[in-house]
Amino acid sequence: xxxxxxxxxxxxxxxxxxxxxxxxxxxxxxxxxxxxxxxxxxxxxxxxxxxxxxxxxxxxxxxxxxxxxxxxxxxxxxxxxxxxxxxxxxxxxxxxxxxxxxxxxxxxxxxxxxxxxxxxxxxxxxxxxxxxxxxxxxxxxxxxxxxxxxxxxxxxxxxxxxxxxxxxxxxxxxxxxxxxxxxxxxxxxxxxxxxxxxxxxxxxxxxxxxxxxxxxxxxxxxxxxxxxxxxxxxxxxxxxxxxxxxxxxxxxxxxxxxxxxxxxxxxxxxxxxxxxxxxxxxxxxxxxxxxxxxxxxxxxxxxxx
Amino acid sequence: xxxxxxxxxxxxxxxxxxxxxxxxxxxxxxxxxxxxxxxxxxxxxxxxxxxxxxxxxxxxxxxxxxxxxxxxxxxxxxxxxxxxxxxxxxxxxxxxxxxxxxxxxxxxxxxxxxxxxxxxxxxxxxxxxxxxxxxxxxxxxxxxxxxxxxxxxxxxxxxxxxxxxxxxxxxxxxxxxxxxxxxxxxxxxxxxxxxxxxxxxxxxxxxxxxxxxxxxxxxxxxxxxxxxxxxxxxxxxxxxxxxxxxxxxxxxxxxxxxxxxxxxxxxxxxxxxxxxxxxxxxxxxxxxxxxxxxxxxxxxxxxxxxxxxxxxxxxxxxxxxxxxxxxxxxxxxxxxxxxxxxxxxxxxxxxxxxx
Numbered sequence: 255x256x257x258x259x260x261x262x263x264x265x266x267x268x269x270x271x272x273x274x275x276x277x278x279x280x281x282x283x284x285x286x287x288x289x290x291x292x293x294x295x296x297x298x299x300x301x302x303x304x305x306x307x308x309x310x311x312x313x314x315x316x317x318x319x320x321x322x323x324x325x326x327x328x329x330x331x332x333x334x335x336x337x338x339x340x341x342x343x344x345x346x347x348x349x350x351x352x353x354x355x356x357x358x359x360x361x362x363x364x365x366x367x368x369x370x371x372x373x374x375x376x377x378x379x380x381x382x383x384x385x386x387x388x389x390x391x392x393x394x395x396x397x398x399x400x401x402x403x404x405x406x407x408x409x410x411x412x413x414x415x416x417x418x419x420x421x422x423x424x425x426x427x428x429x430x431x432x433x434x435x436x437x438x439x440x441x442x443x444x445x446x447x448x449x450x451x452x453x454x455x456x457x458x459x460x461x462x463x464x465x466x467x468x469x470x471x472x473x474x475x476x477x478x479x480x481x482x483x484x485x486x487x488x489x490x491x492x493x494x495x496x497x498x499x500x501x502x503x504x505x506x507x508x509x510x511x512x513x514x515x516x517x518x519x520x521x522x523x524x525x526x527x528x529x530x531x532x533x534x535x536x537x538x539x540x541x542x543x544x545x546x547x548x549x550x551x552x553x554x555x556x557x558x559x
Numbered sequence: 560x561x562x563x564x565x566x567x568x569x570x571x572x573x574x575x576x577x578x579x580x581x582x583x584x585x586x587x588x589x590x591x592x593x594x595x596x597x598x599x600x601x602x603x604x605x606x607x608x609x610x611x612x613x614x615x616x617x618x619x620x621x622x623x624x625x626x627x628x629x630x631x632x633x634x635x636x637x638x639x640x641x642x643x644x645x646x647x648x649x650x651x652x653x654x655x656x657x658x659x660x661x662x663x664x665x666x667x668x669x670x671x672x673x674x675x676x677x678x679x680x681x682x683x684x685x686x687x688x689x690x691x692x693x694x695x696x697x698x699x700x701x702x703x704x705x706x707x708x709x710x711x712x713x714x715x716x717x718x719x720x721x722x723x724x725x726x727x728x729x730x731x732x733x734x735x736x737x738x739x740x741x742x743x744x745x746x747x748x749x750x751x752x753x754x755x756x757x758x759x760x761x762x763x764x765x766x767x768x769x770x771x772x773x774x775x776x777x778x779x780x781x782x783x784x785x786x787x788x789x790x791x792x793x794x795x796x797x798x799x800x801x802x803x804x805x806x807x808x809x810x811x812x813x814x815x816x817x818x819x820x821x822x823x824x825x826x827x828x829x830x831x832x833x834x835x836x837x838x839x840x841x842x843x844x845x846x847x848x849x850x851x852x853x854x855x856x857x858x859x860x861x862x863x864x865x866x867x868x869x870x871x872x873x874x875x876x877x878x879x880x881x882x883x884x885x886x887x888x889x890x891x892x893x894x895x896x897x898x899x900x901x902x903x904x905x906x907x908x909x910x911x912x913x914x
Contacts, residue, residue: 276809283811287703290695291712294785297778298719301730359623367617368624376624378906379631385832385902386634386895387839389868393891394634397641401881418634421627451616472721479723481842482868485875507725507842514846519733533726540721 302537309534312527318535322504324493328516329524335532337494341505342539344498345409346478349416354470356417357424358459364425365432366454384422391418392483400487407488409495409503415483420473427469431462464551471547475540481507506536631899638892645885653889657855659870664882671893676856677769677864678894681844682837684773684860689780690830696781697788697826701795702814713789720782728846731775736766736847743770747861759861760854767849770860775847776840780833787832787909791825792818824908831905835898838867845869867894 312318318334326333360380364373395415399405435458443453459466484505490512491502504512510532517525646653648667656670700713743765750756759768799817808816849863850873856864865873871887878884 272807272809276812280809280811283814284703287695287699290692291699291704293692294696294716294719294778294781297735298715298722300734301722301726304730304734305726356623356626359620360627363620363624367620372621372624372628375628379628381906382631382899382902383627385835385839385898385905386631387836387841387868387898389839389841389871390634390638390891390895390898393871393888394637396878396884397637397888398633401641401884402637418630421630425627449610449613451610451612454616475721479721479725481723481725482872485842485872486878507723510725510729511842511846514729529729533723533729536723537726540723544721 305530305533305537308521308526308530309532309537312531313534318531322492322494323509323528326492331524331527335506335509335528335535337492338504338506338509338532339535339539340494340496341409341503341508342478342536344496345413345416345503345505346474348410348413348498349420349477350470350474352413353417353420353473354424357421357470358428358466360421360425361428361432362454362459364429366450366458380422380425383418384426386418387482388415388419388480389482389486391415392486394418395483396486406500407502408500409488409498409505411487412483412503412505413498415487416477416480419480420477423473423476424470427473428462428466431465431469432458434465435461464554467554468547468551471543471550475543475547478543479507479536479540481511484508485511506532506539510536634895635892638888638895641881641885642889642892643885645882645889648882649886659886661874661883661886662877664880667882667886669886671867671890673856674865674867674870674890675893676858677848677862678838678866678868678897680856680858680860680862681769681772681776681848681866682834684769685776685780685837686830686834688774688777689784689833692777693781693784693788693829693833694826696785697792698814698818700785700789701792702810702818713786716782716785719778720786724779724840724843725846727775727779728843731771731843731847732767735775736771739771739774740765743768743861754858755860757857757859757861759859759863760851760857761849761863762861764849764863765861767847767863768861769848769864772844772847773860775843776837779840779843780837783836784826784829784833787829788822788826791822791829795821824911828905828909831901831908835901835905838901839894839898840866841868841872845872867891867897 315334317332319339320336321332321334322337323333323335324337360376364376367373368376392415395411395418399411399414400407405411439457439461440453443457444450448456484507488505488508489502490508491504495501495503497503510529513525513528513532517523517528519526519529645661645667648664649669650666651658651668651670653670655672656668657673659669659673661667661669696716700709700716704712746756747758747765751758759765761767765771795818799821800813803813803817844866845868848865848869850865851863856862867890871891874887877887
């Protein structure tokens with residue numbers, strides 16, 4: 255006891271010995287932090303549970319996957335969602351065909367060429383673009399495609415608006431992947447006299463491909479769940495429509511919204527089953543795309559020694 | 560032959576390989592262009608020959624970059640052009656009028672005040688709920704969760720972002736709202752003297768209210784705020800943490816003295832990104848919010864109403880003539896400007912931290 259005064263520090267230590275108050279505070283914080291994680295998991299589990307329990311009723315029937323609602327009354331049991339699946343996949347595919355090349359070129363520009371003001375502006379605009387609400391993207395395509403160019407509402411217009419939402423996601427993920435390609439690879443290629451563009455296309459992009467594809471698939475899954483552009487840019491059709499440029503075309507989110515508006519949503523009613531069936535189908539498709547992304551990423555991943 | 564000079568300039572990192580070897584893990588993801596100023600292409604003695612393939616490819620990628628930069632301007636421009644005729648035909652003041660009647664193109668009177676108020680109210684409710692929770696989750700994932708489980712846990716949170724918003728909307732109104740109805744009712748009755756919790760304009764229903772919508776919206780913006788905050792918290796310098804631990808700090812004190820000060824700007828920026836997302840959320844709110852009959856928003860959380868986005872989505876059937884559509888496009892333009900400003904501010908806050 256008496257020795258302590260000799261070696262007392264010049265200033266009081268920042269942290270006193272662990273008093274009860276500090277222990278309580280620490281324990282309280284720990285509890286809160288764990289609790290907040292649980293709070294976030296609850297709605298996720300709850301939503302997925304709701305979708306599965308309510309949606310599973312119609313899915314086992316084969317006509318759910320092979321027929322459309324065209325010849326079924328709105329309150330009649332039967333029919334399927336194949337028209338909406340086709341619409342969703344077509345619109346998503348066309349969107350990806352347009353958005354992926356643009357997004358990757360932007361990412362390559364940012365990583366390999368981008369210097370100075372334009373590169374900064376591009377990074378900034380990609381950030382802004384990723385914050386543009388889907389309804390604004392839809393209105394933009396409406397203003398451009400339908401009122402200015404006078405073209406009809408179609409699945410293709412939806413694809414165009416989805417492109418706006420997909421580009422920033424593709425750019426971000428591709429950019430991240432391209433940046434972690436080691437410079438050694440590039441330099442080895444240059445040393446062999448390979449032109450820069452060939453180096454990028456044959457060395458850099460293939461090396462990063464697994465990550466890029468993963469990012470693209472995630473982006474695709476995200477835009478396929480969008481509803482707002484569908485409302486503004488295409489009409490719902492209960493019949494299967496393979497033509498993305500003409501006529502009305504269904505998509506899973508649009509089908510859900512259509513049933514929501516036109517049918518009473520009492521549990522057990524036809525509309526209720528359809529909505530949740532379509533929701534489960536959509537969730538399954540999104541999960542499948544994500545799964546494919548993971549599998550594909552494994553397959554094309556550069557071999558490690 | 561001419562490659563000898565080009566081997567150095569085209570690499571991803573202008574600092575050259577030897578200096579870059581030490582730094583890569585520290586480079587902030589959002590701050591890449593910080594390193595742009597450095598390289599003057601080495602003054603080559605003879606003019607360098609550029610291969611046509613290289614020139615084409617560079618122009619192509621640069622063109623894509625310019626396209627993206629131009630896109631934002633185009634969005635604003637086209638929305639503005641389409642909005643002007645409707646704004647000219649508008650018989651009410653666009654900025655201060657509460658009502659919205661556009662079904663008759665010859666006799667339109669619409670204003671955005673009500674939409675703006677409901678949009679801000681829902682987003683703020685969502686933000687007030689989501690901010691502390693996602694702070695907790697981000698801390699949990701970076702500081703508390705067992706390292707082996709941190710990744711799968713983070714994936715679980717990201718899954719929330721993968722759920723389509725229409726499913727959130729349907730779940731919100733069909734499942735969640737009935738479940739919390741007794742609780743909402745109780746709050747509404749007990750605290751009805753408090754203006755924010757007064758009986759709403761869609762009473763007696765307390766289901767399709769800003770209260771419900773705000774909670775569902777909070778769940779939807781959780782993953783955005785969490786993932787960005789987590790990214791920032793992860794970059795807290797280890798020496799800071801170890802220093803605090805060495806001084807005998809408890810875990811909470813470590814966080815309070817190192818992680819939080821370091822990550823504050825990132826967290827604020829992330830929350831603003833979440834706000835931007837909340838402002839623009841469309842279909843979930845269109846599904847949940849009840850539209851009051853002939854009543855305006857009256858600053859109660861138990862009011863119904865429509866946000867910019869949900870108003871547009873709910874009235875897509877009016878997109879049959881250009882003038883009516885123009886009114887909604889004008890509302891969309893305001894929403895675009897609003898989200899642009901919020902995102903701009905968010906990026907500025909995050910960017911400043913990175914330097």
